Amino acid sequence: xxxxxxxxxxxxxxxxxxxxxxxxxxxxxxxxxxxxxxxxxxxxxxxxxxxxxxxxxxxxxxxxxxxxxxxxxxxxxxxxxxxxxxxxxxxxxxxxxxxxxxxxxxxxxxxxxxxxxxxxxxxxxxxxxxxx
Numbered sequence: 370x371x372x373x374x375x376x377x378x379x380x381x382x383x384x385x386x387x388x389x390x391x392x393x394x395x396x397x398x399x400x401x402x403x404x405x406x407x408x409x410x411x412x413x414x415x416x417x418x419x420x421x422x423x424x425x426x427x428x429x430x431x432x433x434x435x436x437x438x439x440x441x442x443x444x445x446x447x448x449x450x451x452x453x454x455x456x457x458x459x460x461x462x463x464x465x466x467x468x469x470x471x472x473x474x475x476x477x478x479x480x481x482x483x484x485x486x487x488x489x490x491x492x493x494x495x496x497x498x499x500x501x
Contacts, residue, residue, distance in 0.1 A: 397456040399433075408465065410483040412456055419474035422456075422481050426467050433457035433483065464491045 397414035412422075412433055421435040432455065439450040461467055466488040473482050 399457045401459070407487055408462070408485040410457065410459065410485065412481040412483070413479065414456055414481070415479075419476065419481075422472075422474065424470075424472050424483060426461065426470065429461050429467075431457070431459045431461055431470070431483070431485070433481070461485065464488050 395415040397412055400411045402409050402411070410431070410433070414422075414435070417435055423432075423434050423436065425432045425434075434453050434455045434457075436451040437454050439452060464487050465485045469486045471484045471486075473484075474480070475482060
């Protein structure tokens, strides 16, 4: 006899869902290096394709994530239930030009590379006189 278990939505929202899906998931590996012109962020996430990755800059933070579908078969009336799985969250340094951030997926290495270019005025110095 096969039993069918239904998980209430409020319980589902409160459990560590990512660690229970299909027996768990592999952790992403993230590395940050500095070059003469940028910081380079490398993310290797087993099982993800180039289309899976999402990257946003929000209030000075770089967010690298992908979306997980919650149910293989969606219950009637529930569309596109997904949860976010964060792969990397970095505070952007002041010397990064956030308008020029670029990302590239290197398929042969299965590696996401995010380039955080330095701001053109990175090493600018200015002395401030104090009024008396």
